[in-house]
Amino acid sequence: xxxxxxxxxxxLLLPLIGIACFLILWQVIAGKTVTxxxxxxxxxxxxxxxRTGISPDLPTPATAWKASKSYIVQPFxxxxxxxxxxxxxxxxxLGLVTQGYIIALxxxxxxxxxxxxxxxxxxxxxxxxQVLRPVSPLAWFPLGLVLFSSxxxxxxxxxxxxxxxxxxxLFTIAICAMWPTVMNTAVGVRAIPQDYLNVARVLKLSRTxxxxxxxxxxxxxxxFTGFRLSLGIAWLVIVAVEMLTGRPGIxxxxxxxYNAGSYSRIILxxxxxxxxxxxxxxxxxFIEARFKSI
Amino acid sequence: xxxLSVHQVSKGYGPRWNRSEVLADxxxxxxxxxxxxIIGYSGTGKTTLMSLLAGLIEPDTGxxxxxxxxxxGPGPDRGIVFQNYSLLPWLSVYENIALAVDxxxxxWTKEKRRAHIEKFIATVNLTSARNKLPSELSGxxxxxxxxxxxxxxxPKILLLDEPLSALDALTRANLQDEISRLWQExxxxxxxxxxxxxxxxxxxxRVIPLTPGPRAxxxxxIPVTLPRSENRKAALETIEGxxxxxxxxxxxxxxxxxxxxxxxxxxxxxxxEPEDITKGRHSLLFSARRKPVRKSEIQPxxxxxES
Numbered sequence: 120x121x122x123x124x125x126x127x128x129x130x131l132l133l134p135l136i137g138i139a140c141f142l143i144l145w146q147v148i149a150g151k152t153v154t155x156x157x158x159x160x161x162x163x164x165x166x167x168x169x170r171t172g173i174s175p176d177l178p179t180p181a182t183a184w185k186a187s188k189s190y191i192v193q194p195f196x197x198x199x200x201x202x203x204x205x206x207x208x209x210x211x212x213l214g215l216v217t218q219g220y221i222i223a224l225x226x227x228x229x230x231x232x233x234x235x236x237x238x239x240x241x242x243x244x245x246x247x248x249q250v251l252r253p254v255s256p257l258a259w260f261p262l263g264l265v266l267f268s269s270x271x272x273x274x275x276x277x278x279x280x281x282x283x284x285x286x287x288x289l290f291t292i293a294i295c296a297m298w299p300t301v302m303n304t305a306v307g308v309r310a311i312p313q314d315y316l317n318v319a320r321v322l323k324l325s326r327t328x329x330x331x332x333x334x335x336x337x338x339x340x341x342x343f344t345g346f347r348l349s350l351g352i353a354w355l356v357i358v359a360v361e362m363l364t365g366r367p368g369i370x371x372x373x374x375x376x377y378n379a380g381s382y383s384r385i386i387l388x389x390x391x392x393x394x395x396x397x398x399x400x401x402x403x404x405f406i407e408a409r410f411k412s413i
Numbered sequence: 414x415x416x417l418s419v420h421q422v423s424k425g426y427g428p429r430w431n432r433s434e435v436l437a438d439x440x441x442x443x444x445x446x447x448x449x450x451i452i453g454y455s456g457t458g459k460t461t462l463m464s465l466l467a468g469l470i471e472p473d474t475g476x477x478x479x480x481x482x483x484x485x486g487p488g489p490d491r492g493i494v495f496q497n498y499s500l501l502p503w504l505s506v507y508e509n510i511a512l513a514v515d516x517x518x519x520x521w522t523k524e525k526r527r528a529h530i531e532k533f534i535a536t537v538n539l540t541s542a543r544n545k546l547p548s549e550l551s552g553x554x555x556x557x558x559x560x561x562x563x564x565x566x567x568p569k570i571l572l573l574d575e576p577l578s579a580l581d582a583l584t585r586a587n588l589q590d591e592i593s594r595l596w597q598e599x600x601x602x603x604x605x606x607x608x609x610x611x612x613x614x615x616x617x618x619r620v621i622p623l624t625p626g627p628r629a630x631x632x633x634x635i636p637v638t639l640p641r642s643e644n645r646k647a648a649l650e651t652i653e654g655x656x657x658x659x660x661x662x663x664x665x666x667x668x669x670x671x672x673x674x675x676x677x678x679x680x681x682x683x684x685x686e687p688e689d690i691t692k693g694r695h696s697l698l699f700s701a702r703r704k705p706v707r708k709s710e711i712q713p714x715x716x717x718x719e720s
């Protein structure tokens with residue numbers, strides 16, 4: 120009984136209080152609609168709605184819910200290319216993120232290994248990496264378009280299914296998401312205890328065997344920290360990329376709804392992006408913890 | 414020609430202008446089947462010596478020969494048991510040993526290798542823990558896995574680098590017995606490095622003291638005259654055992670006195686000449702008053718401190 124009490128207080132009540140405070144703050148900032156009835160010059164009573172508040176354009180929680188409801192209750196509906204249920208958009212975005220993320224890992228992991236193993240290579244590559252690492256996805260995207268301007272894959276109906284903007288999107292995700300994997304793998308390789316390497320040397324393990332039997336297993340925990348951080352960045356980048364390309368997805372939808380003036384759904388998008396990011400991070404942490412426990 | 418011979422080996426670290434010579438003039442001859450213990454203070458280059466014997470590092474001068482062949486690089490013919498076990502933490506007991514056995518005996522059949530691995534797990538009494546990871550084992554068990562891994566590759570010479578120093582006293586005593594038993598079973602050539610005189614006397618045929626560094630070197634060896642009976646531990650408490658222990662300790666202490674290293678420290682002493690109060694405090698002539706002077710901000714003075 121005591122346990123249930125404490126459990127409820129700590130992990131249910133406190134978050135609920137936090138959410139309530141957040142909603143109140145939102146409500147306060149959004150302000151309220153004041154309806155006044157005034158008599159016009161003909162003597163008729165007219166209702167006049169005036170929004171007052173700190174940010175009168177921000178929808179209140181209630182309006183946001185009303186406007187977003189149909190996207191949530193029918194999460195997989197497809198009413199049009201840019202009008203779908205929220206999870207349908209999410210799925211599109213996740214698909215693109217997965218592709219870019221895989222490219223990032225495939226390039227980033229070996230690069231990290233080379234950096235960790237070779238001091239010469241580190242010295243040569245480090246300045247470039249340090250300069251490229253903080254560059255924003257918004258800056259990479261145009262370069263991607265230039266790089267892949269000739270990319271055009273068409274299907275049987277002569278419809279482009281993979282064009283320059285798709286290639287640029289993948290390029291942007293991959294190059295932005297790659298760095299945590301690169302850095303963590305390099306650090307992990309450098310942190311391998313000399314003892315493990317001595318074992319490999321005494322047994323005269325071949326280079327390949329040393330890599331697969333000693334180096335990679337010893338680096339895995341670091342690599343997975345990198346993978347987790349990379350996934351977080353990939354998910355951050357997707358929104359920017361979709362805004363620039365206007366391709367269907369959660370970020371594209373957000374941008375479209377802003378242009379359409381339906382601000383309520385922007386909030387929906389932000390919340391969903393946050394929730395998905397959290398889920399991805401937790402899932403990766405779970406996998407990471409399993410490797411760390413060794 | 415001795416089985417393992419070390420001739421005029423020296424080793425130092427660091428650049429030329431700031432070099433610390435760890436080992437100098439190391440000469441060592443070990444016959445086949447001999448159990449030799451090298452004993453010295455901590456931090457005197459014992460592990461450096463062991464790495465040289467294992468071929469993990471190259472000597473600056475001199476050479477190490479095993480069975481007449483000049484040693485180049487590490488190899489499985491010199492099995493080394495490290496102080497910190499050096500087990501791969503992601504592999505189970507069986508897999509750790511299998512990694513070594515598969516590498517050293519690639520032309521054996523799978524069944525033969527498996528039987529070989531199981532045999533050595535049984536030798537160190539770990540059959541019940543064969544599928545456990547190193548993190549699930551106690552320190553003593555880990556060291557036994559490490560010993561089994563080294564024995565399983567059937568090295569020509571066994572190098573034990575303070576294998577028991579990280580263990581508690583009870584486990585250490587047990588493992589000392591176990592090492593003694595294993596050695597008597599197949600009389601391998603063993604070099605044990607330790608900082609415990611009792612352990613050295615208990616296990617070895619002769620004990621060689623290593624002087625404290627820098628420029629550590631080996632002293633003349635002390636043969637252990639105790640009978641290698643079932644219970645050498647009891648012999649430790651006889652007059653002969655006590656004499657041996659005293660001799661080892663005295664030699665090490667004498668060597669430490671001789672080296673008496675001088676540490677040069679830079680002491681910064683306050684360098685202020687006090688105000689001259691005879692001039693009178695209330696003199697109107699400021700220039701006439703001598704203020705406290707500081708001749709120089711920092712003047713390093715080297716003071717030799719005997720340690």
